[in-house]
Amino acid sequence: MHITDILVTGEPIIYAAMVSIALVSIAILFLLTYFKKWGWLWREWLTTVDHKKIGIMYILSALAMLFRGGMDAMMMRVQLAFPDLGFLDSQHYNEIFTTHGTIMIIFMAMPFLIGLMNIIVPLQIGARDFAFPYVNALSFWSFFFGAMLFNVSFIIGGSPDAGWTSYTPLSGAAMSEGPGQNFYLMGLQLSGIGTLATGINLMVTILKMRAPGMKLFHMPIFTWSTLVTCFIIVFAFPILTVALALLTIDRIFGAQFFTLTGEGLPMMWANLFWMWGHPEVYIVILPAFGIFSEIIATFAKKRLFGYNAMVWSMIIIALLSFLVWVHHFFTMGAGAFVNSVFSVSTMLIAVPTGVKIFNWLATLYKSKIEFSVAMMWALAFIPSFILGGVTGVMLGMAAADYQFHNSYFLVAHFHYVLIAGTVFACFAGLVYWYPKMFGHKMNERIGKWAFWLFFFGFHVCFFPQYFLGLDGMPRRLFITNIVEWLPLNIISTVGAFGMGLGFAVFVFNIYYSFRNSEREETGDSWNGNGRTLEWATTTPIPYYNFATVPYVDEIDPYVRMKEEGKTTYDESKLEPIHMPSYTGAPFIMMAFLALGSFGLIFEWMIVAIAGLIGGVIMMILRSFDYDEGYHVEVDEIKRIERKARGL
Amino acid sequence: MSAEELKTGPLEYRTKEGQMSILGFWIFLGAEVVLFATLFATYAVLFGRTADAPHPGELFEAGTVLIMTFLLLTSSFTCGLAIHEMRRGSVKGLTIWMIITLALGLGFLGFEIYEFVHYAHEGATIQSSAFWSSFFVLAGTHGLHVTLGIGWATLLLIQIARRGLTNVTSRKFFIISLYWHFLDVIWIFILTSVYLIGMVI
Ligand code: HEM
Ligand SMILES: [Cu+2]
Numbered sequence: 001m002h003i004t005d006i007l008v009t010g011e012p013i014i015y016a017a018m019v020s021i022a023l024v025s026i027a028i029l030f031l032l033t034y035f036k037k038w039g040w041l042w043r044e045w046l047t048t049v050d051h052k053k054i055g056i057m058y059i060l061s062a063l064a065m066l067f068r069g070g071m072d073a074m075m076m077r078v079q080l081a082f083p084d085l086g087f088l089d090s091q092h093y094n095e096i097f098t099t100h101g102t103i104m105i106i107f108m109a110m111p112f113l114i115g116l117m118n119i120i121v122p123l124q125i126g127a128r129d130f131a132f133p134y135v136n137a138l139s140f141w142s143f144f145f146g147a148m149l150f151n152v153s154f155i156i157g158g159s160p161d162a163g164w165t166s167y168t169p170l171s172g173a174a175m176s177e178g179p180g181q182n183f184y185l186m187g188l189q190l191s192g193i194g195t196l197a198t199g200i201n202l203m204v205t206i207l208k209m210r211a212p213g214m215k216l217f218h219m220p221i222f223t224w225s226t227l228v229t230c231f232i233i234v235f236a237f238p239i240l241t242v243a244l245a246l247l248t249i250d251r252i253f254g255a256q257f258f259t260l261t262g263e264g265l266p267m268m269w270a271n272l273f274w275m276w277g278h279p280e281v282y283i284v285i286l287p288a289f290g291i292f293s294e295i296i297a298t299f300a301k302k303r304l305f306g307y308n309a310m311v312w313s314m315i316i317i318a319l320l321s322f323l324v325w326v327h328h329f330f331t332m333g334a335g336a337f338v339n340s341v342f343s344v345s346t347m348l349i350a351v352p353t354g355v356k357i358f359n360w361l362a363t364l365y366k367s368k369i370e371f372s373v374a375m376m377w378a379l380a381f382i383p384s385f386i387l388g389g390v391t392g393v394m395l396g397m398a399a400a401d402y403q404f405h406n407s408y409f410l411v412a413h414f415h416y417v418l419i420a421g422t423v424f425a426c427f428a429g430l431v432y433w434y435p436k437m438f439g440h441k442m443n444e445r446i447g448k449w450a451f452w453l454f455f456f457g458f459h460v461c462f463f464p465q466y467f468l469g470l471d472g473m474p475r476r477l478f479i480t481n482i483v484e485w486l487p488l489n490i491i492s493t494v495g496a497f498g499m500g501l502g503f504a505v506f507v508f509n510i511y512y513s514f515r516n517s518e519r520e521e522t523g524d525s526w527n528g529n530g531r532t533l534e535w536a537t538t539t540p541i542p543y544y545n546f547a548t549v550p551y552v553d554e555i556d557p558y559v560r561m562k563e564e565g566k567t568t569y570d571e572s573k574l575e576p577i578h579m580p581s582y583t584g585a586p587f588i589m590m591a592f593l594a595l596g597s598f599g600l601i602f603e604w605m606i607v608a609i610a611g612l613i614g615g616v617i618m619m620i621l622r623s624f625d626y627d628e629g630y631h632v633e634v635d636e637i638k639r640i641e642r643k644a645r646g647l
Numbered sequence: 648m649s650a651e652e653l654k655t656g657p658l659e660y661r662t663k664e665g666q667m668s669i670l671g672f673w674i675f676l677g678a679e680v681v682l683f684a685t686l687f688a689t690y691a692v693l694f695g696r697t698a699d700a701p702h703p704g705e706l707f708e709a710g711t712v713l714i715m716t717f718l719l720l721t722s723s724f725t726c727g728l729a730i731h732e733m734r735r736g737s738v739k740g741l742t743i744w745m746i747i748t749l750a751l752g753l754g755f756l757g758f759e760i761y762e763f764v765h766y767a768h769e770g771a772t773i774q775s776s777a778f779w780s781s782f783f784v785l786a787g788t789h790g791l792h793v794t795l796g797i798g799w800a801t802l803l804l805i806q807i808a809r810r811g812l813t814n815v816t817s818r819k820f821f822i823i824s825l826y827w828h829f830l831d832v833i834w835i836f837i838l839t840s841v842y843l844i845g846m847v848i
Contacts, residue, residue, distance in 0.1 A: 207670065236681075253773060255784070272689075623803075
């Protein structure tokens with residue numbers, strides 16, 4: 001085998017990417033060596049089981065993936081605005097919309113939100129860590145290696161090109177040879193394991209580790225959204241696991257599940273995929289609702305209106321999310337009756353969603369709004385998301401969908417919900433909880449620049465696409481040189497670059513704030529408006545989170561604590577705190593499984609088996625590991641708390 | 648995650664870690680139910696799509712399947728006895744019943760492998776048609792679970808021999824017993840909806 005059989009060749013963009021990847025990698029290796037940071041990297045990060053650090057690693061990776069997915073998006077937009085330039089050929093365009101969609105949903109949106117959950121949920125319920133810290137590290141590394149595996153397909157072996165939905169028979173062995181599609185299957189499979197594990201982990205954490213006195217209906221709304229999301233994860237992800245496995249077996253071992261020979265059923269893929277895929281949409285939107293609810297309550301300085309209705313509407317949305325999957329293929333011949341049933345179930349979701357929107361508005365009504373950056377993202381979300389939601393209802397009408405299906409109308413719709421919902425929420429949540437993570441705020445002035453650039457860019461980019469869709473422009477099309485389509489496409493591309501600029505400013509703000517922002521003194525960063533327990537710890541948060549866990553018997557407990565002058569520190573009640581030890585095993589185990597997956601992708605069975613054996617050996621070692629962690633002694637806690645609280 | 652420990656109740660439930668692990672495992676089993684449900688649904692959808700390969704009715708043999716069922720059901724029973732012995736504090740009883748359980752499980756696996764090889768000789772492999780793909784993947788996933796269970800329980804037997812009954816070892820055995828009973832339940836579904844229906848239709 002020759003190296004050029006594996007490396008992707010023949011395109012200047014790809015050579016440029018290879019060179020830049022090589023340069024960045026060399027630079028990172030050099031810097032780590034030069035500053036002697038290898039030990040630090042291993043001891044502090046690669047082996048960590050601390051939920052806060054794992055959360056930060058999730059968010060950093062998700063930002064990197066947003067960059068990658070965003071680059072893909074820009075390239076597509078350039079192609080669509082200047083179709084005569086010949087910037088991308090059809091094959092390359094196929095690969096790029098496939099990787100863009102997959103990366104954005106699986107490796108950007110979900111990990112970003114899971115990162116925020118990682119950091120915030122234990123703090124909100126007064127817990128010291130996850131129920132299973134080791135498993136949490138395992139989950140992160142499975143996501144990380146899955147994402148890396150998927151990303152290298154760009155330069156090694158070739159990217160998948162059958163869309164993020166990977167419909168059979170197009171994605172089957174007969175029509176998509178070679179490793180590209182295998183990258184999709186194994187990348188998603190590997191990271192899916194971690195997602196399922198996180199779902200279970202967070203569920204147990206929330207059900208079993210709440211502060212004494214805290215009933216389920218005392219929990220902060222973000223924690224509620226996490227719990228509901230975890231239910232969806234546990235019930236949806238196994239479906240994806242099976243679907244991916246079946247297609248892998250089809251492709252690599254010659255089975256006939258989705259083939260046209262051997263009486264397989266290609267439509268079964270569409271069903272399995274969307275039985276997972278539609279709930280997946282709610283996996284990335286419900287936590288976003290939770291984040292906005294927290295932010296709106298904080299900066300409206302009011303208790304969230306209709307707490308119970310908010311919780312119940314999330315539960316109902318979660319249940320309904322499993323009953324609507326067919327709306328993704330109304331046009332594929334299921335018949336009028338089936339289509340009608342799924343059309344109605346789809347529209348039902350608008351009801352609980354509407355309830356939520358009215359509750360947010362009611363919270364804002366007659367309140368003294370503080371227009372911080374986090375709040376601006378939250379406020380911008382409401383009208384933008386309504387635009388996405390209303391067009392969703394339009395798509396949900398089966399009869400009308402025959403017109404909209406696979407047109408740019410759809411592209412506009414799902415970007416309206418995903419960006420205004422999830423991406424705004426990720427940014428909002430990051431800004432809002434940033435002081436908790438890093439001990440300083442992000443600069444508000446630069447933050448506003450990022451916000452306005454992104455916000456305007458977003459509407460300029462996607463609003464015209466509704467009209468392109470109504471004009472008949474199909475999605476996944478790389479030539480747009482039909483005269484009527486060109487102007488709107490050019491406007492859309494301008495908007496896309498506005499968003500790109502907004503993102504760049506956002507990232508610059510991270511650097512700028514790191515250098516220049518004032519360090520936080522108190523834990524209650526937003527002018528003392530914090531309502532939930534995460535604001536009751538000191539900043540930076542000690543690794544054990546809470547010195548003494550407060551008793552909670554109401555919503556927004558921290559409001560009362562402040563009124564009564566209480567804190568989460570009571571020196572007379574200190575006890576040694578039990579903590580788990582750091583370990584490199586999760587990293588190593590997942591590295592082995594990634595190696596095995598890599599082998600399977602190229603159908604090098606020896607490598608695949610070697611990786612699998614390595615992984616199994618690591619599991620056996622884990623089974624024999626009786627490390628019970630260690631205790632933080634009272635003196636140590638006293639020293640840390642007194643220093644942090646300036647006592 | 649404090650180290651406080653209850654003084655009564657089964658050993659595995661006395662620490663908070665124990666309770667959390669067991670709850671986590673129950674939720675995991677919920678996910679496994681979805682996993683198998685998806686495989687069953689796939690099987691049902693692809694039922695009868697045998698292309699040129701033999702029909703299930705021509706290959707399924709009541710004899711083998713009944714023996715397999717007998718072995719697995721008995722092993723679930725002996726697994727229950729093992730946990731019963733564990734609750735009584737008897738490491739020896741636990742070990743013996745668990746070894747018997749594993750032996751029965753191995754027997755089950757042996758028959759399954761024999762069955763698969765036999766079908767392959769008759770021209771029904773994972774590649775021969777959509778129906779047979781779904782059959783082998785459904786039954787094979789169950790078989791793989793049994794294999795993993797056997798390996799896992801073997802590791803636990805080594806641990807109990809070394810450490811005796813503690814909060815941790817008892818929790819691990821309790822969890823694998825849940826897993827083992829779960830596999831039994833899944834088998835009942837395979838028996839009825841795959842073999843019995845396959846032999847009748
Ligand atoms: C940063 C701004 C973004 C721009 C400019 C952008 C642009 C695009 C474009 C041009 C397409 C291809 C449309 C086609 O040819 O059919 C596309 C597809 C897609 N985008 Fe985005 N996108 C952006 C952000 C996002 C985000 C944040 C998500 C998800 C969280 C997302 C999810 C998707 C999905 C799922 C597809 C469909 C891929 C497929 O057809 O297989 N996008 N996007
Ligand atoms: Cu949907």
